[in-house]
Amino acid sequence: MASIDTTVSHDNHGDHAQPYGIMRWLTTTNHKDIGTMYLVFALLMLLVGGLMALLIRAELFEPGLQVLDPARFNQMTTLHALVMIFGAVMPGFVGFANWQVPLMIGAPDMALPRLNNFSFWILPFAFTLLLGSLLTADGGPASGWTLYAPLSVQGGMGVDMTIFAIHMMGVSSILGAINIIVTIFNLRAPGMTLMKMPLFVWTWLITAFLLIAVMPVLAGAVTMLLTDRHFGTAFFDPGGGGDPVMFQHIFWFFGHPEVYIMILPAFGIISQIIPTFARKPLFGYDSMVFATAAIAFLSFAVWAHHMFTVGMPLAGELYFMYATMLIAVPTGVKIFNWVATMWRGAMTFETPMLFAVSVVFLFTIGGLSGLMLAIVPADFQYHDTYFVVAHFHYVLFSGAVMAMMGGAYYWLPKWTGHRYNETLGKWHFWLTAVFFNITFFPQHFLGLAGMPRRIPDYALQFTEFNMVSTIGAFGLGIAQLLFVYIVVRCIIGGERADARVWEGAEGLEWTLPSPPPAHTFTTPPKIA
Amino acid sequence: MSRTASALTPALAAALVLASAPARAAWDLNLPPPVTPLAAQILDLHNLILWICVVIFIGVFGVMFYSTYAHRKSRGYRAAQFSHNTRLEILWSVIPAVILVVMAVPSTVTLIEMEDTTRSDLSVKITGYQWFWEYEYMDSGYSFYSRLSTPREQIENRAAKGEHYLLEVDNELVLPVGKKVRFVLTANDVIHAWWVPKLGIKKDAIPGYVSEMWAVIEKEGVYRGQCAELCGKDHGFMPIVVRAVSAAEFEAWLGERAASAAGAAETVTETVTIHPGAAVSDVDSTVTVGG
Numbered sequence: 156m157a158s159i160d161t162t163v164s165h166d167n168h169g170d171h172a173q174p175y176g177i178m179r180w181l182t183t184t185n186h187k188d189i190g191t192m193y194l195v196f197a198l199l200m201l202l203v204g205g206l207m208a209l210l211i212r213a214e215l216f217e218p219g220l221q222v223l224d225p226a227r228f229n230q231m232t233t234l235h236a237l238v239m240i241f242g243a244v245m246p247g248f249v250g251f252a253n254w255q256v257p258l259m260i261g262a263p264d265m266a267l268p269r270l271n272n273f274s275f276w277i278l279p280f281a282f283t284l285l286l287g288s289l290l291t292a293d294g295g296p297a298s299g300w301t302l303y304a305p306l307s308v309q310g311g312m313g314v315d316m317t318i319f320a321i322h323m324m325g326v327s328s329i330l331g332a333i334n335i336i337v338t339i340f341n342l343r344a345p346g347m348t349l350m351k352m353p354l355f356v357w358t359w360l361i362t363a364f365l366l367i368a369v370m371p372v373l374a375g376a377v378t379m380l381l382t383d384r385h386f387g388t389a390f391f392d393p394g395g396g397g398d399p400v401m402f403q404h405i406f407w408f409f410g411h412p413e414v415y416i417m418i419l420p421a422f423g424i425i426s427q428i429i430p431t432f433a434r435k436p437l438f439g440y441d442s443m444v445f446a447t448a449a450i451a452f453l454s455f456a457v458w459a460h461h462m463f464t465v466g467m468p469l470a471g472e473l474y475f476m477y478a479t480m481l482i483a484v485p486t487g488v489k490i491f492n493w494v495a496t497m498w499r500g501a502m503t504f505e506t507p508m509l510f511a512v513s514v515v516f517l518f519t520i521g522g523l524s525g526l527m528l529a530i531v532p533a534d535f536q537y538h539d540t541y542f543v544v545a546h547f548h549y550v551l552f553s554g555a556v557m558a559m560m561g562g563a564y565y566w567l568p569k570w571t572g573h574r575y576n577e578t579l580g581k582w583h584f585w586l587t588a589v590f591f592n593i594t595f596f597p598q599h600f601l602g603l604a605g606m607p608r609r610i611p612d613y614a615l616q617f618t619e620f621n622m623v624s625t626i627g628a629f630g631l632g633i634a635q636l637l638f639v640y641i642v643v644r645c646i647i648g649g650e651r652a653d654a655r656v657w658e659g660a661e662g663l664e665w666t667l668p669s670p671p672p673a674h675t676f677t678t679p680p681k682i683a
Numbered sequence: 684m685s686r687t688a689s690a691l692t693p694a695l696a697a698a699l700v701l702a703s704a705p706a707r708a709a710w711d712l713n714l715p716p717p718v719t720p721l722a723a724q725i726l727d728l729h730n731l732i733l734w735i736c737v738v739i740f741i742g743v744f745g746v747m748f749y750s751t752y753a754h755r756k757s758r759g760y761r762a763a764q765f766s767h768n769t770r771l772e773i774l775w776s777v778i779p780a781v782i783l784v785v786m787a788v789p790s791t792v793t794l795i796e797m798e799d800t801t802r803s804d805l806s807v808k809i810t811g812y813q814w815f816w817e818y819e820y821m822d823s824g825y826s827f828y829s830r831l832s833t834p835r836e837q838i839e840n841r842a843a844k845g846e847h848y849l850l851e852v853d854n855e856l857v858l859p860v861g862k863k864v865r866f867v868l869t870a871n872d873v874i875h876a877w878w879v880p881k882l883g884i885k886k887d888a889i890p891g892y893v894s895e896m897w898a899v900i901e902k903e904g905v906y907r908g909q910c911a912e913l914c915g916k917d918h919g920f921m922p923i924v925v926r927a928v929s930a931a932e933f934e935a936w937l938g939e940r941a942a943s944a945a946g947a948a949e950t951v952t953e954t955v956t957i958h959p960g961a962a963v964s965d966v967d968s969t970v971t972v973g974g
Contacts (some may be wrong), residue, residue, distance in 0.1 A: 179918065219838060221839040221840065225917060226868040229913070229915075229916065259694065297916075298917070303873075303874060305873045305901050306874065306915060309873070311914065332791065393890050394890075394892020397891075399803075399889055399891065434756070434762040435762045435763065436766040437762065438765075438767070439760060442772055464886050465878060465892075466868075466887060467889045469794065472798070475836040476790065476794070477787060480787060482932070483783060484776055484779050487775065487776075487779045491743070494746055494750070495768075497747060497750045497751065500763070501755070501756040502751060502754055502755050512751065523736040523740060524736075527732050527736065530729075530732055530786065532728055532790060532793040532794050532797055533728050534887075535725070535733065535883070535884065536725055536729065536883065536885065538885060538911065539912055539913075540911070600713075602791070603715075604711040607878070607911045607919075608895050609918060610909070610918060611919050612838060613919070614850045615844060615848050616824075617709070618709065655760070
């Protein structure tokens with residue numbers, strides 16, 4: 156696909172001028188350093204959010220209140236979601252974009268390097284504010300991550316801290332998205348036409364547009380919440396002519412594209428990994444691009460399927476049901492394309508491939524339960540139960556998070572110059588996949604049997620599956636410590652990785668040495 | 684370290700509890716047995732869609748797992764280099780679309796029926812509060828509050844838990860079987876949701892809004908549910924209990940209750956002052972608009 160010019164000729168040129176130690180990381184404008192910071196931050200937040208999940212699961216191990224009082228329990232479910240979504244998944248994908256987009260399109264760096272630094276450094280402050288809410292007298296936000304009014308109007312100062320933290324995260328996301336779009340549109344190497352871009356770059360380009368479109372909507376919603384709380388407005392208060400359901404419409408107009416913001420880059424990563432280990436080009440590249448665009452477009456037109464039980468008119472319910480079902484078509488195209496890529500390849504199953512195949516498999520379970528949730532009459536039974544909890548963890552954990560883990564194993568040798576320990580990597584995969592299913596599969600049954608989500612205590616008939624789920628959760632949590640160990644070991648040392656790393660790897664990043672020097676593609680590569 | 688230890692303790696406890704599970708036999712895998720025609724239709728719809736999904740899943744992943752088994756480098760398989768097949772790509776866009784239409788038809792039929800709250804035999808107004816329910820028989824005006832009756836000691840693990848732990852109330856909602864009951868929902872503070880799985884109905888109770896749904900209960904019995912929309916600290920502690928009785932029994936019960944409530948007007952006034960439901964009466968006039 157490509158050959159490089161003289162990219163590494165002045166290898167460490169800029170490094171001598173760079174500050175060292177903490178100042179290096181505070182002032183860096185290098186996309187590789189910033190990518191690393193995003194990824195480390197995401198991993199840290201994954202552990203923080205995971206710890207909250209374990210507290211939740213510990214409370215739900217058996218009926219009765221043991222670990223958390225109901226108020227703290229609600230704070231944990233709320234913050235678990237906010238930390239995982241805004242702290243782990245979104246920054247994680249931005250980290251991948253920072254590292255990979257310039258390497259994959261033959262650009263010397265991101266187009267706006269200082270903005271890049273700024274958009275990262277907002278995050279630690281935003282999360283200090285968010286997590287700091289737990290220390291206030293009334294505790295953290297407790298209305299669920301959806302912050303539905305009027306419940307979210309009731310909380311204490313923790314809710315205000317959350318609102319400001321969301322504003323900061325929104326600014327960070329929008330700046331990051333602008334940077335990615337500008338980079339992709341302006342810094343592609345000559346010959347790298349849009350329809351030659353690796354699919355990961357394509358999915359991120361579309362995701363970045365989604366971010367710019369919907370993060371301001373969320374900012375608007377929480378700002379209205381803030382003025383309702385403190386400045387006498389009544390946007391969501393029926394007593395003042397406001398409308399609590401309007402909050403949900405605005406929130407989900409952001410919230411549904413947000414779902415795709417969290418999954419499209421995962422699709423991109425999977426679309427890089429599978430061809431590599433099948434030693435065969437991606438099947439249906441064009442239709443993959445169009446399917447991604449179609450999913451993104453439809454994501455703006457289905458938001459109210461999150462709120463079928465609010466009592467919409469029949470026509471509204473029918474429209475949102477049909478539109479939601481329609482998303483199954485482009486999503487199906489993607490699944491079929493991945494399977495067709497594997498078909499008659501010459502496959503090997505190193506850790507990244509194990510993760511990629513299991514993402515295709517497990518994400519589809521979440522996709523099919525999503526289709527079930529679109530069926531309005533049935534949704535009345537599923538809505539706000541553990542069936543929904545199971546559904547979105549299949550999409551977000553075994554979709555987004557496991558895709559990121561696969562991506563980390565795939566590119567770690569490139570980034571660090573060392574191979575990770577393959578045996579341990581496989582152990583990590585199998586422990587994660589098995590414990591994930593033990594945790595979340597029984598939650599489908601709990602939901603169908605009638606267990607609502609977001610409750611700290613439950614009736615006796617839900618005991619058995621909750622115990623299974625809690626055991627799975629602790630296994631899943633402990634397995635991630637192995638992941639941290641493998642990553643740290645790989646950064647410190649290990650077998651040297653060559654430039655290509657994987658036998659079947661194709662693309663510009665594999666033409667660079669592992670690890671790549673600080674500055675790469677300072678003269679653009681020639682695209683064959 | 685402490686995480687490992689805390690993971691082991693639940694595991695041991697679970698092994699003990701799971702061993703004695705048959706006593707409760709609560710490994711339910713599907714929606715509960717329906718007692719209304721709508722719930723039965725939903726169950727059929729759910730099963731239909733579930734099985735379509737299962738068949739698709741087995742089909743797609745049958746192919747994938749065959750491929751992961753057969754097309755391995757270690758088996759000496761040489762990779763083909765095809766990357767397009769227009770006919771196949773059209774086929775796997777069109778077939779799912781057709782399957783979706785097959786799913787949409789019965790869904791639409793059921794949904795239209797669910798949203799038709801006309802020609803009801805009686806109406807019950809449900810009002811959600813933090814954290815209990817109020818029920819009002821709109822024809823007679825008789826109303827009462829319904830709260831969790833599980834003792835605090837059971838929740839705090841100081842007493843053995845009863846059979847209906849967290850799913851029991853002081854005043855049950857009594858309804859007649861064989862009658863079309865229209866439920867009118869609203870809330871006084873934040874959003875709640877009224878859900879009884881065996882009746883197949885769930886709808887949000889929203890302050891400032893009046894929503895409707897309906898049920899015809901076909902079988903006498905006691906049916907339990909819970910608030911299904913996060914409504915604050917005690918969201919998990921505001922259950923719903925419906926007792927379905929014969930029409931005659933219902934009339935007798937309601938007559939007696941309404942009469943004693945009218946007789947003790949003082950008590951009623953007192954109750955109203957304790958839980959002012961101002962917003963509720965304000966929205967009464969808009970009831971007919973819904974649906």
